[in-house]
Amino acid sequence: MIRDPHRIGLLPITDFDGARSAPMPQDRLRALRHRGAQFRERFLDEAPVRCARSVDLLRIPYPAWYAFSGVYAQQLLKPHMVHLLSRTVLIQFKDFEGQLRTLLFTPADFEAGGETPYFKRLSEQTPKFLHSTIAPIYSTVPQALANMGVAPAQIDYISYDHLHTQDLRRWLGTGTTPGLMPNAKLLVHRQELASVQGLLPVQADWYCPHGLDGIPAERILGFGGSVQLGRGVALVHTPGHTEGNHSLVYRTPDGIRVSSENGVSADSWAPEHSRHNGIRRYALATGAEAILNGNTQEGSNDQYLSMVLEKTIAGASATHEFSNVVPSSECTPHWLFPGAPASHLWGETAFGTPVAA
Numbered sequence: 001m002i003r004d005p006h007r008i009g010l011l012p013i014t015d016f017d018g019a020r021s022a023p024m025p026q027d028r029l030r031a032l033r034h035r036g037a038q039f040r041e042r043f044l045d046e047a048p049v050r051c052a053r054s055v056d057l058l059r060i061p062y063p064a065w066y067a068f069s070g071v072y073a074q075q076l077l078k079p080h081m082v083h084l085l086s087r088t089v090l091i092q093f094k095d096f097e098g099q100l101r102t103l104l105f106t107p108a109d110f111e112a113g114g115e116t117p118y119f120k121r122l123s124e125q126t127p128k129f130l131h132s133t134i135a136p137i138y139s140t141v142p143q144a145l146a147n148m149g150v151a152p153a154q155i156d157y158i159s160y161d162h163l164h165t166q167d168l169r170r171w172l173g174t175g176t177t178p179g180l181m182p183n184a185k186l187l188v189h190r191q192e193l194a195s196v197q198g199l200l201p202v203q204a205d206w207y208c209p210h211g212l213d214g215i216p217a218e219r220i221l222g223f224g225g226s227v228q229l230g231r232g233v234a235l236v237h238t239p240g241h242t243e244g245n246h247s248l249v250y251r252t253p254d255g256i257r258v259s260s261e262n263g264v265s266a267d268s269w270a271p272e273h274s275r276h277n278g279i280r281r282y283a284l285a286t287g288a289e290a291i292l293n294g295n296t297q298e299g300s301n302d303q304y305l306s307m308v309l310e311k312t313i314a315g316a317s318a319t320h321e322f323s324n325v326v327p328s329s330e331c332t333p334h335w336l337f338p339g340a341p342a343s344h345l346w347g348e349t350a351f352g353t354p355v356a357a
Contacts, residue, residue, distance in 0.1 A: 009096050013226035013234060015039045016309070025301055032305050036312030043313070046232040046251045050100065051092040051352035054326075055144040058110050058137045059083045059334065061122070062295075067264045067331055068341075069294025071282045078278075083334040084264060086110070087348070088141060090148060091250055092355055095230035100355060102150065103157045103233065104184070105248050105259065106328045107141040112167035116208045118295075119165065134336065141171075142180065151357035152181045157221075159187040159235060161260040161328055162242040163196060164296075167211040174214030186215075187229075189237060190222040192244025203242075203296055238262060238310060240303020241293060247310055248328075252351050258314040258325045262307050264293045265331040266322040266344040269311045273321045276341035320344050 015038065019031040064079040065072060072078040089105040114120060126134060145152060158181065160166055168186060173179030199207055212220075226236040232251030238260055239245050247260040267274040268291045271283035279291060290307035292300060307325075314324035322344045333342050 010221075010223065010227045010229055011096065013039075013228055013236065015042075016226060016236070020302070020305065025305075028305055029308060032309045033312050036309045040256065040313050040315060043232075043234070043249065043251060043256060047094075048251045048253045048351070049091055049093040049232045051354045052089065052250055052252060052257070052349065053148055053351070053354060054087045054089045054346075054349045055147070056138040056348055057086045057088055057108055057141070057144070058135060059085050059332070060119070060135050060329075061337065062264075062331075064340075066295040067293060068268070068279060069292040069297065069300075070286075070288075071278050071291060075278060079337065079340070081337045082264075082331050082340040083337050084329040085332045086329045088144060089248070089259065089328075090145075090150060090354060091233055091248075092352070093230045093233045093250075101156045101230055102154050102354075103159065103187075103229065104141075104145075104155050104181075105158075106160050107158055107171065108165065109141065109167050109170050110137070110165075112170060112211075113165040113208050115167065116165040116206060118205045148354045149356040150354050153183055154357050155181045155184040157187050157229070158184050159246075159248070161238075161247060161262075162245045163188065163192055163211065164206040164242070164261075165208055167208045168215060169211070169213065172215045172219045175216065176214070179219075184219070186220045187227075187235060188220065188222055189235075189244035189246050190224050191239070192242060192246075193220070193222050195242060195244055203298065206296055236309070236313070238306035240299045240301075240306045242296065242298050245303075245306070247306070249313060254318065255324055256314050257349075258310045259328050260306075260310060260325075261293055261328045262303055262310065263291060263325070264327050264329060265341050266320075266325075266327075266346070267291065267341045268293065268327065269307055269325045270322045273343065274341055275343045279341055 061081045062084045088107045091103040171181045228234040234249040235246045238247045274280040311323035326346045
C-alpha cells in the first residue's frame with residue numbers, strides 16, 4: 001500500500017482546487033493566474049530554505065521539434081536537434097516540526113535510464129565511439145552528493161517533476177537489493193503512478209521499463225493535488241507534459257524559484273523576450289506566452305495553463321527580463337547542435353551551504 005504523505009507532516013495546498021473546472025479555457029487561465037498570484041504572495045512570507053544547490057549531470061540530444069513545440073511548424077529551415085542539460089537539485093529545509101530535511105529533486109540514474117525506449121533506439125543508431133561526445137557526462141548523483149559533502153543516508157525525499165526516463169531501483173532498492181539512499185522516500189503524484197501502471201504507446205516511449213519494479217511500497221509517498229513539504233518548499237501539481245506532472249517551488253533569499261520540464265529554457269516561459277528570432281516571432285504572431293516542451297503532449301491546454309501558473313508563482317527576475325522558472329533540463333548551446341536559444345542560461349545555482357552528515 002502506498003503511504004499517505006499527509007501522515008508524515010506534509011500539508012495539502014488547496015489554493016488551486018477547482019481552478020481548472022471552468023468550461024472556457026480563458027476562464028481557467030484567469031483563475032490560475034489569480035490563484036497563482038495569491039499563492040505567490042503567501043509563499044513570499046515563508047522563510048528561505050536552508051540550502052539549494054543544483055549540479056550538472058549530463059547532456060542529452062533532443063529533437064528541436066519537441067523542445068519548442070509549434071515554433072518550427074511553419075519554418076522551412078529549422079534545427080534538427082538541441083542539447084538538454086540535466087541537473088539535480090539538493091534542497092535542505094525545516095519541516096513543520098523544525099527538523100532539518102533534505103530533498104533531492106530529479107536525481108537521474110542515466111545508466112539505468114538508458115533503457116528508455118526512445119533513448120535506447122537513439123543510442124543503438126549512434127556509433128559507440130561518439131556516445132561521450134554527443135551525450136557528455138559531468139557527474140553522477142553519488143559524485144554530486146560527495147562533492148557537496150552530503151551522505152546518501154541524509155536524503156529524506158527524492159522527487160521528479162514526472163517519471164520520464166527514470167529508473168529508481170538503484171536509489172530506493174528492491175526486495176532483494178538495498179538502495180544507495182537507505183532513508184529516502186519517493187514523493188510522486190498519484191496520477192503519475194497510475195499512468196506508469198498502464199501507459200499508452202506514445203507515453204511508454206519515454207518511460208524506463210520496470211523503473212519502479214520491486215521497490216517496497218513504504219518507500220513511495222503518493223500525493224494528490226499539491227503539497228507543502230515544510231518551510232519554503234512545495235510541490236505544485238502542474239499537469240500537461242504528463243497528467244501527473246508537478247513543479248518544485250522553493251523560497252530563496254531573493255524570491256521564489258520554480259522548476260519543472262514543462263518547458264526547456266528561459267525562453268519557454270517568456271517567448272516574447274527571446275533573442276531567438278523563431279521563438280520571438282512565433283510568440284508575437286500567435287500571442288503565446290509559453291512554448292511547450294511537447295514530446296508527449298498528454299494535455300497541451302493544461303500544460304500551457306501550468307506554465308502560466310509556474311511563471312506567476314515564480315515572478316519576474318530582478319536581474320533579467322525572464323521569470324524565475326528554472327527548467328529541470330535546460331536547453332544549452334553545444335557545438336554539435338547550433339541554433340539552440342541562449343537568451344538566458346541558468347547554469348548551476350547555489351544558495352547556502354549544505355549541512356553535512
